[in-house]
Amino acid sequence: METTAKYKRLLPPMRGLARDFYSWCKKHELRFQKCSACGTWRHVPREMCPQCGSFDYQWAKSSGRGQVFSWATTTQPMLPHFADDVPYATVIVELDEGVRMATWVVDIPPDQLRIGLPVEVIFDDVTEDVTLPKFRVRRPA
Amino acid sequence: MHPLKDKACIVGVGETPYTRGTDRSQLSQILHATMAALDDAGLKPHDIDGMVLPMPMPTAEHLAANLGIPDLRYTASSNIGGAAPVAAVQTAALAVAMGIARHVLIPVGWNAYSGAGVRGAGRGGPVGLPPSFGLTMSEYYMPYGLAVPAQWFAWLATRYVEQYKVPLEGPAAVALAARKHAHLNEKAFMRNRPLTMDDYRNARMVAQPFRLFDCCLETDGACAVIISSAERARDLKQPPIYISGAAEGHPLPADDIPGRKDFFKIGLYFAAPKAFEMAEVTVNDLDFVQIYDCFTHIVLLELEALGVCKPGEAGQFVQHGRIELGGELPFNTHGGLLSEAHVAGVNHIAEATRQLRHQCAERQVKDAALGVVTGFGDFGDGSLIVLRR
C-alpha cells in the first residue's frame, strides 16, 4: 500500500455515490445498488432505478464472481499516470448479478483475455484511503 | 407527411485550409470558415440571425461580436460530441422552418493538432472532461487507466471483432477507401500521401484493435454550414439542398458504456429509422453516405445501425470496393476524418452538400440525388440527416 502522495495512477474522486461505492470496497466488499422496489441491480450508481423509477435502494453484496465481457488494451501511453503500465487492459467484467464494471484482471497479460473468461474479485488497497476492486482468473477448485 | 420534411435547406458551406500548424486562433479559424460559407451562400454576416453551436467554445456571443451581427435572435447548443454538428442541423432546420430565424450558422473549428483539444484528451491528458460523461469516466474508468476515445471505443471494437470474427480486411477497407478518396480532394490533408494495405497492417497499435490508420486525424482548421428556410433558399446563390430527414439518438444508457444491455446499439441505431421515415426513403435509395469516422470499426457499426447490412456483416460488406467511388455505396467521398481533416464532421455535411450540387469534379458521385450524413460522439450518441437536391 502506498501513501496517496506516492501513488502515481489516478484515483476516483470520493464524492457522492462514488464515495459510497468505494467505501464498501475499502471494507473489501463489492456492493452494488439494488432497487428496493423491483430488485434490479445497477452500476454505475444512480439516484433512481432506471427500471421502475424508485428512489429506494440498498447496497447489496455481490458474489464477486463474473466473466470477462470485453476489454480495451492500451498499447501506447495515453495518460502519464499509467505510462509504466503499458500494455494494460481495461476490462469490462459482467458480474453474476448482471451488472458490468470497468476493472483490471491482474493475473494474466492482455493477450490472454477471452470473452467469457471466469473471474473473481480481489481488493487492491492502492493507497491508505482508496481500495480498487480488481479481478483474477477463477480456476476450478 | 412529416411537418419538417424539406422545409429547410443547406445554403452555404465553407472551410479554412486543413493544416498541421497554424498562426490562427480557434476563433479566427471559425470566423474564416464562416466567411467562406457566407460567400458560398451569397450572404453577408448581418444576414445571420441564428447559431447552433456544436462545441462549447467560442460562444455565440464571441462569434456575433466579431461578425458584427446586429440582431442575433436565436442561439442553441448541442453537446453530444461528434454527433453534435449533424444534430445541430436538425435544430437549425426547426428554427428556420418555424420562422424563429432566417439564416442559422453551424460552425466547428479547432487547432486539434497545434493546440490543446477543446474536448477531453488533448496532448498531455484530459482537460475539462465533458459534463455528459466526465463523471462516469473520472469515477469508474480513469482509476483503471481509461480516459480517451481510442480506449473507450476499443471496448466496443474488441467485443465486435471477437463476437463476429471481423477480419482485418474490414476496417482496413474503410481506411483505404477514405485515403483513396482524399487523393481526389485538393482540400484533404492526406492528399498525395499514399496508404497501402502493408502500411495499414504494419502501423503501430494505438489501443487494440485500433492501429494508427484506424484512427481519425488531428488537424487544425474550421468548417461552417448555413441553414435557411426552403423559401429563402430558392433565392440564394447556390441550388438549395433540402433537409428531408433528421434525427438524433442515444444508447442506453448514454453515460456508461459497460452498462449497456445491447452493447452494439449505438445512438444511430435509434435515430436512423426515424430520419428515413421522415424523408420517406430507404437506405437502398441512397447515392452516397458520409459517415462519422472517428475510428474505422465505428464506421462498420454505423453502417449496420443505418441498415446497410446486418449486425456483424459490415466487415465483409465494405470490402471489394463497395464503399469506394464507383461502388455500390460510396462513403466519405472527401476522405472524412480519417484522411481529409477532423472538424467534427461538419466537413461531412459540406461534402454531402457539394455532392448533391454536383460540384465535386473528379470525385463526383454520378447523378447524386440523395445522401446521408451521420454523426457519432461522446460515448456513442448518434445523429443523421437525409439530404436531397
Ligand SMILES: [Zn+2]
Ligand atoms: Zn426498480
